[in-house]
Amino acid sequence: MPAQIPHYHHDQIAENGFTVIRGFLSPQEVAQYLEASEAVVQLARDGDWPHVRTRGKQFPPWPKNFSPDIWGVSGLLHPDLGKLALPFHEVYSSDKILDVAGDILQISKDGLSMELMNMLINPLTNFGLDWHRDTIKPEVTEAEEAEQLADIGASAAGAQFNLALTEDKCLIVIPKSHNRVRTAEEREKTINGDRKEHISGQITVDLKPGDIVFYNNNILHRGEYDSSSKRITLHGSYGHVGYGKSRAKGILQHGVAEWLPRFEPETENLQMLKEKLVKLAEEFKGVDVGFALDG
Template identity: 45%
Template sequence: MASDLRDQLLRDGFVRIPSALSADQVEALRSACQHVAHLARTGGWPYVRTLPKQFPPWTSDVSKGIWGVQHLMHPELPHHDTFASSYFAPYIVAAVTEILQCSSEDLVLELYNLLIRPDADFALRWHRDDIGPEVSPQDELNRLREPMLHAQWNLALYPDESLIVVPGSHLRSRTEEERQADPFDDNMPGQMAVKMNPGDIIFYNNNILHRGVYRSEAERMTLHGSMGVVGADPARARNVLQHGIGAWVEDCDFSEIQGQAAGKQLCSLADGMRKRLVAMGSDQVLSFSQPLDE
């Protein structure tokens, strides 16, 4: 099946779906997100991304502020059913099956988190999510050439331009200049901010060279999700499970999710995806992609 979405993602390392959500859908999600962001900022939810740490694992100490709320589909989080409905939404399932060129019956549940405005300005280093900075150029290229077995997206509920990418950098190892650059360099050659309006979705290759630059005054509520396809390798299982989702995913109940996608009831599609993650995780030992992160 020809796919512009997939072709653009393969070529540039990211692709935008403008206005994927209606204003009403954005409004409903904003309200759920405002509630859980407040809960998390005030110490009422232990699974958060704390400042100034970039990669998992994070503690639940919110005293320096947070930049994300983890585990939106956790059965104990308020609105987990609203978040599950948005994760398994027809527009997501359609885009992911098109991008991965797979059947919805091969999808695997992965991550769903919320990225929010930090209480103080904060930035992430230049990175590739699952390839550490110390690898050799050849190993870097080999990893980048692995087939695409998952799709990752940002869904913005407020205007968002905090994700900065170097377009095309998912197709090549880093240049010498990129390797030597200050990890917080504000002017990496070729960089661009990915601009999103409320209701836009961006799919991006999480091994594109990228960073996040966050301003405390700019409201940010961006849903950050990923879905996989069966047959992914152990590195992918590690990237998903390092976020600690194995501990609660067996308790999720998706039976109330309404609607259909790809001719299937979303509730049964969701449960199938959940079961495939559990199966993938059953023989994994927990480890971290970027164990040296401070």
């Protein structure tokens, strides 16, 4: 009989919408990946890496790099990063992190698909993201929201994480909001006004260096970026190979299919993960998948 897949983190996310693992990385691992990340951040702030998230723009498509005032660096596995990408090959494909993703998606390692590996950093001026779900537009009707939340693609097809290399108090979530329609207050504050107001029940996910949070990407959440506090957090996701179609727009909108043919994984696990994403990209070749959100 095959070994039963652990389900603790799956159950945590099913119940609350997120799960936190303290001390996921050792202090030595934190130091290693922090050094690698700082080199990429400097490259991006210097204008020598085009794939960035520019302050003032929340969702893709982002403009090409024109300012050091950025809040994210994309494409940490991109072949154009050369040797700078190798530490991210390692952390993204480690058995340790894939075991958690497998627990969350209730699938063995070989059923996982490569998706995204990015970085979230502090901008040079303060910036806040609106309340949102990653793949459901705020303007949908209550009936549409319920239908989209009930879709397997919204609830069990992907595992998304923030892995902190510095102290991180940026992620704000509404626990348990991933599997229900918004309350009247939530609907009002996610559609009207500046969309950043305090919502009843919100909490800040407080991460220390080496902590990781996995969360359902349709939990109501936002980010608050304090330019005075250094932030370097690895931000990525994995997919369930059986539900790739439901993940296609959210993943392919980031342009990963453009460089995937040139991508040469450094680890066996990463090669396995790549093969799944290649199949998904081929299925949607020539298809304009559009963008999940606007803003």
